[in-house]
Amino acid sequence: METVKLNTGSDMPIVGLGTFKLRGQELVVQTVETALKLGYRSIDTAAVYRNEADIAIALKQFCPKYGIERNKLFITSKLAPKDQGYAEAKSAVLKSLEAFGLEYLDLYLVHWPGKQGMLREDERNRQYRKDTWRALEELHLEGQLRAIGVSNYTVRHMKELLEHCQVKPAVLQIEHHPELQQTELISLCREHGIHFQAYSSLGTGKLVSHSAVVETATKYNRTPGQILLRWAVQRGVGIIPKSTNPQHLKDNIHIFDFTLEEGDMGRLDSLDSGMHYCWDPEHVA
Structure with a gap:
């Protein structure tokens, strides 16, 4: 598995297992076991997914079976929007650690730039973000969070964070695919040594039937999903x-044995339209 070196010095796998909407202990355990057998070592979850404890069961059961040491795993979780705030964030991290039965998480992200229950335009969101980040910085320095980062932050949110942070975010995770390429955000992240990671790389499944993607898949004898994932990693995106x-x-993990030609990358690049298939955080104050 190819990795990227974070600004903390840690190595993070470029491909991780997403677990959004993965619910039910039997299905979670089965999916995690399959992923571990295939070579996945990075698992991405969140408090709001409500599957941390079930993932922990799978890891406890199958890591010994497949000889996978803790230091070979990369576990990511995220702060629920309801837990924005200094004390709330600290408590939430401890709950996630307890759910996993772990002494540390490899990466912990602020899931959303706003506080649950507050209007998007409420200026108090700014202070909540600042207080939340201070809590995560302290937990990072104490070793309970090996790396900290954010999710769904816009350029404005990122610039605000970079103005006051003592510890730079290691990762920004946000929606990214050929129709939403986030060019300005990617440039900002590269300028500050922040790894850019995509979710919804397939456009919630809608892009796998796009003619440009299907035709490219036929050319390379790959699936449309593999083409979309390869396009992302070729742009340096996790x-x-x-x-x-x-x-x-x-299929999702076997994307490192071929390279898209420049013309094919350009064709996919030309699809950028600013289309959001998920949530748009732009209007969060």
């Missing part, structure tokens, strides 16, 4: 595709 299908899990 990915966390989610699937419970064993064949799809295998």
